[in-house]
Amino acid sequence: MVMADKPKYRVIGTRPLRPDAIDKVTGRAQYGADTRQNGMLRGYVLRSPHAHANIKSIDVSKALAHPGVKAVVTAADFLAPGQDLAQLPDLTANVMAGSKTLYHGHAVAAVAAIDDESARDAAGLIEVEYDVLPPVLDVREAMLPGAPILHEAMRTRTPEGPSADPSNVVAHAVVVFGDPETAMGECDVVVEGDFSTRMVHQGYIEPQAATAMWNPDGQVTIWTAHQGSFPARQSTATILNHPISKIRVVLTEIGGGFGGKIAVYLEPVAAMLSKKTGHPVKLQMDRVDVFEGTGPTPGTSIRAKLGATKDGKLKAYMADMAYENGAYAGTAANYATMVATACYDIEHVRLDGYDVVVNKPRTQDYRAPSSPAAAFAMEQLVDQLAEKLNMDPEKLRLQNSSREGTRGSMGMPFARIGHEEIVQAALDSDHYNSPLEGPNRGRGTASGYWFNVGLRSSVNVTVQPDGTVALAVGSTDLSGTRTSLAMQLAETIGVEFDDVKSLEVDTDSVGYNDVTAGSRVTFGTGMATYEAGKNLIAAMKERLAATWNVPEDEIQFEEGKFSSPDGSKSGTFKEIAQLVVGRGPGLTVSGSVNAGFLQGGGFAHHIVDVEVDPDTGKVQVLRYTAVQDVGTAVHPAYVEGQLQGGAVQGIGWALNEEYFYDDSGRMLNSSFLDYRMPTTLDVPMIDTILVEVPNPLHPFGVRGVGEPPIVPPLAAIANAVAHATGVRQYQLPMSPRRILQTTGKIEE
Amino acid sequence: MATVIVPAVLRPLTGGVTRVDATGSTVHEVIDDLVRQYGQLKDRIIDDNGVRPELFIAVAGQEIFDITQAVPAGAEVNILPAIAGG
Numbered sequence: 090m091v092m093a094d095k096p097k098y099r100v101i102g103t104r105p106l107r108p109d110a111i112d113k114v115t116g117r118a119q120y121g122a123d124t125r126q127n128g129m130l131r132g133y134v135l136r137s138p139h140a141h142a143n144i145k146s147i148d149v150s151k152a153l154a155h156p157g158v159k160a161v162v163t164a165a166d167f168l169a170p171g172q173d174l175a176q177l178p179d180l181t182a183n184v185m186a187g188s189k190t191l192y193h194g195h196a197v198a199a200v201a202a203i204d205d206e207s208a209r210d211a212a213g214l215i216e217v218e219y220d221v222l223p224p225v226l227d228v229r230e231a232m233l234p235g236a237p238i239l240h241e242a243m244r245t246r247t248p249e250g251p252s253a254d255p256s257n258v259v260a261h262a263v264v265v266f267g268d269p270e271t272a273m274g275e276c277d278v279v280v281e282g283d284f285s286t287r288m289v290h291q292g293y294i295e296p297q298a299a300t301a302m303w304n305p306d307g308q309v310t311i312w313t314a315h316q317g318s319f320p321a322r323q324s325t326a327t328i329l330n331h332p333i334s335k336i337r338v339v340l341t342e343i344g345g346g347f348g349g350k351i352a353v354y355l356e357p358v359a360a361m362l363s364k365k366t367g368h369p370v371k372l373q374m375d376r377v378d379v380f381e382g383t384g385p386t387p388g389t390s391i392r393a394k395l396g397a398t399k400d401g402k403l404k405a406y407m408a409d410m411a412y413e414n415g416a417y418a419g420t421a422a423n424y425a426t427m428v429a430t431a432c433y434d435i436e437h438v439r440l441d442g443y444d445v446v447v448n449k450p451r452t453q454d455y456r457a458p459s460s461p462a463a464a465f466a467m468e469q470l471v472d473q474l475a476e477k478l479n480m481d482p483e484k485l486r487l488q489n490s491s492r493e494g495t496r497g498s499m500g501m502p503f504a505r506i507g508h509e510e511i512v513q514a515a516l517d518s519d520h521y522n523s524p525l526e527g528p529n530r531g532r533g534t535a536s537g538y539w540f541n542v543g544l545r546s547s548v549n550v551t552v553q554p555d556g557t558v559a560l561a562v563g564s565t566d567l568s569g570t571r572t573s574l575a576m577q578l579a580e581t582i583g584v585e586f587d588d589v590k591s592l593e594v595d596t597d598s599v600g601y602n603d604v605t606a607g608s609r610v611t612f613g614t615g616m617a618t619y620e621a622g623k624n625l626i627a628a629m630k631e632r633l634a635a636t637w638n639v640p641e642d643e644i645q646f647e648e649g650k651f652s653s654p655d656g657s658k659s660g661t662f663k664e665i666a667q668l669v670v671g672r673g674p675g676l677t678v679s680g681s682v683n684a685g686f687l688q689g690g691g692f693a694h695h696i697v698d699v700e701v702d703p704d705t706g707k708v709q710v711l712r713y714t715a716v717q718d719v720g721t722a723v724h725p726a727y728v729e730g731q732l733q734g735g736a737v738q739g740i741g742w743a744l745n746e747e748y749f750y751d752d753s754g755r756m757l758n759s760s761f762l763d764y765r766m767p768t769t770l771d772v773p774m775i776d777t778i779l780v781e782v783p784n785p786l787h788p789f790g791v792r793g794v795g796e797p798p799i800v801p802p803l804a805a806i807a808n809a810v811a812h813a814t815g816v817r818q819y820q821l822p823m824s825p826r827r828i829l830q831t832t833g834k835i836e837e
Numbered sequence: 838m839a840t841v842i843v844p845a846v847l848r849p850l851t852g853g854v855t856r857v858d859a860t861g862s863t864v865h866e867v868i869d870d871l872v873r874q875y876g877q878l879k880d881r882i883i884d885d886n887g888v889r890p891e892l893f894i895a896v897a898g899q900e901i902f903d904i905t906q907a908v909p910a911g912a913e914v915n916i917l918p919a920i921a922g923g
Contacts, residue, residue: 246846246849247849248848248849248851248852248853249849249852249853250849250852251849260846260849262845262846262848263845263848263853264845265855291923346923347923348922348923349923351923420846420918420920423845423846423918424920426845427918427920442845453923454921454922454923455923456922456923457922457923458920458922458923499915499917500842500913500915501895501898501913501915502898504898539922540920540922541922542920542921542922544921603921604921606921606922606923607920607921607922607923608922609921609922683902685893685900685902686893686900686917686919686920687893687895687899687900795923796922796923799923
């Protein structure tokens, strides 16, 4: 569905087969754990069995005496000169605990040995003496006076200055627009709720793996499946206190990330083990390590209130939002204050965001970080308000939608955005207009938002003697971006998709690239690719001018064809490339951009039908439609896949997934047997409606599409369950037990 | 005169003040005047190399990449935390 005039493209909008498909389906693709180097050792990370403990001592002597062991590292190996273990910066301490372990699964030591068995056995010989402390696991309990304190030096940053006493509250952010207190009092209808969501994991299929080789000359090479080779290099250099120019990061194929592979965990440890042994060292996690030792998304507690006039004008919104940061300070709640009201034009807003440390793994992003929980509250309140006003919730959303010029949640007016268009598309959809019949069934809808960003990207383009081109990319390909970038280059220089070969290269082989996150690669690296394409055309014209003996600036390039001013000479890109490169010196050009932080924003809107079994509490998703403003769909099949994947992950988050802890802070469900992710048996076909409102900030109108579809599902499903059961759901997951509790079938 | 919108993360350094009137014809000058009024913001927004990497600045809704860029009279200058996503 195209909502605005869209240029006709030759390549963009088509659905070519992905060039990495054969390697991936035949098992030839090389992922992180597939790295093999001559003389390579295997590593193993010993992790804390306690959620909160002082480390009194670590004795590695018995491990070092193991016949297969080559080296052991602890946090002491990462100390800067003059630093003690209590002073390790968070970045390092999360990789290897210093004087304290702060979550069950926190790394405390690592071993390099001749094989996996030796490394694992030797790790069992390391003697760690712990002074076990009481943990705090709940975000609201962690905020209370008297709660166990994770960091004695932490003081809450507040608008009035730092707190006097140690606190688990990292920061209290306050955002106010208008006069929310007064406006709320003037509203004809007010709804409110106390919402909570649980910590969940991204659930990427490939556990983290990294291999490092530290040469005697100080040159370090790291092979890793990471969301950003350049940020991984920076973090590793910082942790190792080693020059960044002496570290080369080589990306392997990556089996998913969703934000969970932005931080480094194994890379610096493998490098330190390699430094101590003189051998390459490979470290890889198993699923338990991934659950317990990497970065899930925060659990939250949100107390929110929404007020409107009797004719349905949203007037005031107030929310107190507490987000778990896990063991170290983060900014999740601050993010939430920047997205919570983005979908709607609400004049009076007060948002209080509390970032809180708890004895759980340091949280990381998960697609649109912080936004799904914020939408879980806001979108249920919108639904409740529609009920009270006896309005169609879609029409209420449409009436109050943000649009171009609306002050966004960051305080600035939106550029051209498509929230109105997607809600209208939902209203017009077959799904929304099909009756939902039968008992215990309900339909829910919800909207969601993420900023999307551009950031910095670089690519190289090399012309081959036969006139095809090689596109060297430094951005991790998480979701098929080598294809979407090749398509943009083909469009720019007027060749076929098959004439562009796209490949990932290491940090020494291309200019800087920021992390693959924030739905930025097809947008930002796409802009760098477009820039490189333009530079290539200019370089070709320069050479052609000498060959054709005509002024360079009079050579035309239109629709993939070069022509002389009088039209007597012409040729396609491939023909001219064969002429000026095939018979001349090589030609490589670059494209580099800083595409900035403002990408224009992405909006999603979902419709879901569910049936709730009143006896078992099981929620079955019957039908699901994901609608999204995608700017320009470069490869529509990939875009549809992003929407479908976000919806499925959201279904799992809504219905079943949660980190489940005992009172000591030990995670009890750290395997896919017990951590219940959806399978193909749990979800219907996810229908998609692509609404194309071209983004004016991109030459082809591209918007990022990966973040927004994770935002609406939690609230959409909660609204559907509420309509099916008559009972509003304030807490995730809406597991069978929870449904039976809230519907009064079993006790809380 | 421009109006600087202080982000929540920096408000602890302005005593909670959200909007600050600041004089200057360029972004650099406006930020200098903001820092003159709230000394604790010194080096927290721009440093010798420009805008600090954890922030970005927009003038009248448009992101700026050069702190010598002109600021129209009456414009809003937004200082925003740099975030990406998953």
